[in-house]
Amino acid sequence: MKTKSKRYSLILLLLLIIQVSFICLHGVQKAGFHQDEYYSYFSSNRSLGFYYPDREWVDTDTIRDEFVVKKGEGFNYGLVHQVQSWDVHPPFFYDLLHTACSLTPGVFSKWQGLIINLIGFIISFVILYKLAKALGMTRSVRLIVMFVYGFNPMTISCVLFIRMYMWLTVFVLASAYLHMKLISLIKKYYSGNELKGFVLSKPFDAKFKKGFTYYVAAIALVSILGFLTQYYYLIYMCVMGAAFGIWFLFLMPKNRKKKESADSQGKTILGNDELAEKAASMAERFKYICGYAFGCAIALGLSVLIYPYALSHIFRGYRGREAQDAFVDMSNLGDRITFFFGLADDYLFSGMLWLIIVMIVIALIALFFMLRVKGEKDKLHIAHIRIMTVTAIGYFLIVSKTALLLGDTSNRYQMPIYPIILLLAVYFTRIGMRAIVGKRTIAQIQIPVIGTFTIFAIIVLKGLIVDQNVLFLYPEDAERIEYARQMNESGAKAVVMYNDATPDNIWRLTDELLEYDKLYYVNEADTAAISDAELAEADKVVVYAADHDNRDEILSILEGSNSKSGKIEKISAKDMWTVYEMK
Numbered sequence: 001m002k003t004k005s006k007r008y009s010l011i012l013l014l015l016l017i018i019q020v021s022f023i024c025l026h027g028v029q030k031a032g033f034h035q036d037e038y039y040s041y042f043s044s045n046r047s048l049g050f051y052y053p054d055r056e057w058v059d060t061d062t063i064r065d066e067f068v069v070k071k072g073e074g075f076n077y078g079l080v081h082q083v084q085s086w087d088v089h090p091p092f093f094y095d096l097l098h099t100a101c102s103l104t105p106g107v108f109s110k111w112q113g114l115i116i117n118l119i120g121f122i123i124s125f126v127i128l129y130k131l132a133k134a135l136g137m138t139r140s141v142r143l144i145v146m147f148v149y150g151f152n153p154m155t156i157s158c159v160l161f162i163r164m165y166m167w168l169t170v171f172v173l174a175s176a177y178l179h180m181k182l183i184s185l186i187k188k189y190y191s192g193n194e195l196k197g198f199v200l201s202k203p204f205d206a207k208f209k210k211g212f213t214y215y216v217a218a219i220a221l222v223s224i225l226g227f228l229t230q231y232y233y234l235i236y237m238c239v240m241g242a243a244f245g246i247w248f249l250f251l252m253p254k255n256r257k258k259k260e261s262a263d264s265q266g267k268t269i270l271g272n273d274e275l276a277e278k279a280a281s282m283a284e285r286f287k288y289i290c291g292y293a294f295g296c297a298i299a300l301g302l303s304v305l306i307y308p309y310a311l312s313h314i315f316r317g318y319r320g321r322e323a324q325d326a327f328v329d330m331s332n333l334g335d336r337i338t339f340f341f342g343l344a345d346d347y348l349f350s351g352m353l354w355l356i357i358v359m360i361v362i363a364l365i366a367l368f369f370m371l372r373v374k375g376e377k378d379k380l381h382i383a384h385i386r387i388m389t390v391t392a393i394g395y396f397l398i399v400s401k402t403a404l405l406l407g408d409t410s411n412r413y414q415m416p417i418y419p420i421i422l423l424l425a426v427y428f429t430r431i432g433m434r435a436i437v438g439k440r441t442i443a444q445i446q447i448p449v450i451g452t453f454t455i456f457a458i459i460v461l462k463g464l465i466v467d468q469n470v471l472f473l474y475p476e477d478a479e480r481i482e483y484a485r486q487m488n489e490s491g492a493k494a495v496v497m498y499n500d501a502t503p504d505n506i507w508r509l510t511d512e513l514l515e516y517d518k519l520y521y522v523n524e525a526d527t528a529a530i531s532d533a534e535l536a537e538a539d540k541v542v543v544y545a546a547d548h549d550n551r552d553e554i555l556s557i558l559e560g561s562n563s564k565s566g567k568i569e570k571i572s573a574k575d576m577w578t579v580y581e582m583k
Contacts, residue, residue, distance in 0.1 A: 008139055011143070012129070012143070012146065015143070015146055015147065015150065016122065016125055016146075016150070019121075019125070019150030019151060020118060020121070020122065022150075022151065022156070023118065023121065023150075023156050023159050023160075024114075024118070026156050026160060026470055026473065027110065027111070027114045027159075027160065029473055029475065030110055030114075030160055030472065030473050030474065031473065031474050031475050031476075031477045031478035031481070032473075032474030032476075032477025032478070032480075032481070032511055033110070033162070033474070033477075033510070033511060034161065034409065034472055034474075035505075035507055035508050036163055037113070037161065037162040037163065037472075038067070038507040038508075038510050039507065040093075040094065040097055040113060040162050040163055041067040041068075041097070041101070041108065041112075041113070041162075042066050042067055042507070043080070043083045043084060043087065043089075043094055044080055044083075044094045044095075044097040044098040044101060045066070045067060045068055045069045045097075045098060045101050046066050046079070046083055047065045047066055047070060047073070048062075048065075048066075049066070050063070050066060050503075050504070050506075052498060052500075052503040052506070052521060052523070053521050054521065054522065054523035054526055055520075055521070055522055055523075055526075055528075055530060055531075055532070056520070056521055057518050057519070057520050057521075057532075057534075058518060058519050058520075058521055059517070059518050060513060060514050060516055060517060060518055060519060063510070063513065063514065063519075064108060064514055067108045067510070068101060068105070068106055068107060068108045069098070069101040069102045069104075069105050069106070070105060070106065071105045071106060073105075074098075074101075074102030074103075074105055075098075075099070075102045076098070077091075077095055077098065080094050080095055080098050081307065081309075084309070085309040088313045088317040088318065088319040088320065089164070089230070089231075089313070090227065090228045090229060090230065090231065090307055090310060090313075091228065091307060092164070092167065092225060092228040092229040093116075093163070093164035093167050093229055093230075094164075096116050096167070097112065097113055097116055097162070100112040100113070100115060100116050108514075110162065113162030114159065114160065114162065116162075116167075117158070117159040117160075117161075117162065117166040117167075118159060120159075120166040120167045120169070120170050121150075121155070121158075121159050121166060123170050124166070124169050124170045124173055124419065125146065125149070125150060127170065127173040127174050127177050128145065128146065128149055128173055128419050128423065129142060129145075129146055130177055131173060131176055131177040131180060131420075131423065132145045132146075132423060134177060134180040134181055134184065134381075134384070135180065135381050135384050135385065135388075135423075135427070136381045136384075137427065138449075140445065140446075140449045141426065141427075141430055141449060141452070144426050144430075144449070144452055144453050144456060145422065145423050145426050147453070147456070147457075147460075148422050148426065148456040148459070148460055149419050149422055149423075151460045151464070152348065152418070152422065152460060152463065153347060153350075153460075153463040153464055153467075153469035153470045153471075154347055154348050154411060154415060154418050154469070155418070155419070156470050157347075157411065157415070157469075157470055157471040157472055158412075158415045158418075160470070160471070160472040160473065161412060161471070161472045163412065164229050164230050165230070165412050165413075165415045165416060166415075167229050167230075168226065168229050168230040168232065168233060168415075168416045169415060169416040169418075169419060171222050171223075171225050171226030171229060171233060172226065172233065172236050172416040172417065172420070173419060173420070174222045174226075175219060175222050175223065175226065175236065175237065175240060176240070176388065176391070176420060178215055178218050178219045178222060179215075179219065179240055179244055179387070180381075180384050180387075180388070181215055182212070182215040182216070182219070182244075183244070183247070183383060183384055183387065184381070184384075185208065185211045185212065185215065186212075186248065186252070186288075187252070187383065189208045190252060212288060212291070213291075216291060216292050216295035217295065219292075219295060219296070219299075220295040220296065220298055220299035221299070223237055223296060223299040223300070223303075224299050224302055224303050224306070227299070227300065227303040227310070228303055228306065228307055230416075231310070231313065231314055231320075232399060232413065232416070233416075234300075234314075235395055235398050235399060235402075236391070236395050236416070236417070237296065239390075239391050239394035239395050239398070240387075240391045241292075241293070241296055242394075243387045243390045243391050243394070244292070244387060245289050245292070245293075247383065247386070247387055248285055248288070248289055249282065249285055249286065249289060251383075252285075252383075322404075323402040323403075324402075326401060326402050326403075327398070327401050327402050333401065336400050336401055336405070337397065337400050337401075339400070339405060339410075340396070340399070340400040340403070340410070340413075340414060341400075343408065343410060343411050343414070344396075344414065344418075344421070346408075346467070346469070347408065347411055347463070347469045347471075348411075348418055348421065348422070349425075349459055349463075350459045350460075350462040350463035350466075350467055350469065351462070351467070352455075352458070352459050352462070355455065356425050356428075356429060356455075358432075359428060359429040359432035359433070359455075360425075360428040360429075360432065361432075362432035362435050362436065363428040363429070363431035363432040363435060364428075365435070366431060366432070366434075366435035367382075367431065385424070385427060388420060388423075388424060389424055391420075392417055392420045392421055392424060395416075395417045396414060396417055396421075399413050399414060399417075400414075408471060409471065409472075411471065425456075426452060426456065429452045429455060429456075430448050430449065430452045431448075433447070433448035433449075433451040433452055434446075434448040436448075436451075437451065476574075477511060477512075480511075480512050480572060480574070480579075481511050481512055481515060483512075483571070483572075483579075484512040484513070484515035484516065484542070485515045487515075487516075487540070487542050487581075488515050488516045488517060490540065491539065491540070492538070492539075492540040492541060492542050492581075493520065493534060493535055493538040493540070493541050493542070494513070494516040494518075494519050494520065494541075494542050494543075494544070495519070495520045495521075495522060495535070495541060495542070495543045495544065495558065496509075496513065496519050496520070496521050496522065496544045497522045497524050497543060497544065497545040497546060497548075497551065497554055497555075497558075498521065498522070498523065498524065498546050499524055499525075499546040499547065499548045499576075500523050500524065500525045502546070502576075505546060505575075505576060505577075506546075508574070508575055508576075508577065509544055509577060512544075513544070520532065520534075520535060522554060522558070524545075524546065524548040524550045524551060524554050525548075525550065527550055527553055527554065527557065529557060529561070530557050530558055530561040531561065532561070535558070535561055535562055536561055536562055536563055537563065537564070538562060538564070539564055539583065540581065540582070540583045541558070541562060541565075541581070541582040541583075542571075542579065542580070542581055542582075543555065543558065543568075543579070543580040543581075543582060544577055544578075544579055545577065545578050545579075545580060546576055546577055547576045547577075547578075551578075555568060555580065558582070559582060562582060565582050565583070567582075567583070568580050568581070568582045569581045569582075569583075
């Protein structure tokens with residue numbers, strides 16, 4: 001038995017190593033950054049702040065300084081928190097990124113953020129496995145869950161996106177796991193089972209109270225960290241808390257009565273009928289729920305004390321107001337849910353969500369009528385599954401109603417719940433397969449397990465190879481960065497014509513602009529003449545022009561200021577920027 005356990009652990013470890021290596025391979029392929037990823041580095045490490053002059057040269061070293069930790073300025077968490085107070089995010093992820101950058105001063109690299117997220121992925125892998133185990137899943141089914149999680153394009157994308165969502169996933173999974181353990185503790189107590197050797201007596205009560213307090217305290221700690229990572233954790237916290245409270249108060253099965261008995265020394269042991277009067281009463285359960293709610297309230301209170309700007313972010317910040325307005329606006333309910341449902345179908349299930357839904361329906365019918373799945377309800381902790389399902393649906397719907405609609409990158413808002421959705425999909429698919437084929441085996445492996453693995457292997461492979469659903473790679477940026485490098489080596493001068501209404505959009509070009517030694521900034525709102533000796537004598541000028549009503553006029557002015565200019569050629573366009581070459 002120990003040999004089999006060691007072999008299984010080695011398989012699990014090997015799977016994790018392969019998945020980490022696979023993610024790192026995608027990390028190597030990551031050629032550019034999303035605008036928000038630049039903000040992650042800037043708000044974690046900023047120095048003096050960006051300066052957008054008009055008709056002046058700017059050394060690119062001053063730009064790079066805003067994304068790196070300079071020597072002697074590391075581990076300045078007070079500044080990190082101050083910068084976040086000006087925006088709308090809590091600081092925990094930025095503290096982690098600032099730590100990584102402080103350990104590598106003067107360096108601006110994607111790997112600083114990717115390593116932070118890889119650590120988060122490894123932690124999430126362990127917690128998700130424990131969660132699957134807490135739900136009563138067999139070893140083979142747990143392996144399927146871990147396979148589909150680690151190789152899923154959305155998990156890889158979550159690691160590649162240098163923002164807080166990988167770590168939000170960690171704390172969502174941790175909260176789910178702790179709640180499932182708490183539910184198991186409660187079910188053992190109220191069913192009259194023993195708790196690690198304690199019989200039904202006062203020691204039994206003490207053991208339960210100690211365990212209940214431990215899990216509530218652990219949930220509170222996780223909630224503090226989750227809240228300080230992303231405010232969307234509050235949605236999961238409230239939905240899970242409501243589901244848990246309703247189950248505990250109203251839906252938990254009643255005790256089975258049992259007569260009192262005596263031990264070998266003639267001492268009376270408390271019977272289930274007496275236990276029911278004391279512990280299973282509504283008043284008793286309400287007392288424990290109050291304790292649970294008190295723990296959650298303490299967690300929120302401590303979070304606000306640690307980061308007092310959270311309240312203004314949520315209730316007065318621009319994102320908080322946008323989310324509130326979106327939540328109460330019922331006119332777009334169907335469109336928003338359809339949008340995020342479509343994202344999950346396309347990117348999480350590779351367009352095969354219809355098959356998973358079919359398997360779920362078959363599983364539910366089989367469970368309801370007990371068709372060829374006898375024993376599944378007790379064996380696989382159906383109460384746990386119900387609470388997990390309600391919580392996942394609740395989070396998905398509320399986030400769908402409040403999150404920004406940003407195309408495929410909006411997956412980021414649902415990524416923290418995607419692992420739980422995958423877990424539930426595997427759970428119901430296996431039951432559906434069992435309802436179809438029974439418990440037949442091939443080489444000592446149940447056919448329902450083989451069928452479940454086959455379905456999800458197809459989903460993963462289709463998403464990776466056919467659909468190429470891994471996000472945030474930006475392969476097109478490699479060519480643009482190489483072009484900038486060649487232009488700088490050839491002695492070309494670089495001009496940045498920015499829109500004064502949105503100057504921060506220069507961030508979108510950071511990787512390209514840092515290839516130059518210096519940049520000439522031009523405010524497109526100013527149509528005055530451009531007079532600069534270096535530009536006038538330049539043999540070649542590369543112009544990065546933002547969208548603006550005056551863009552063409554400024555280009556003409558720039559062309560007229562160069563004594564060697566022949567023609568202006570459009571090189572490329574991305575988002576709201578167009579690159580021109582003047583030679």
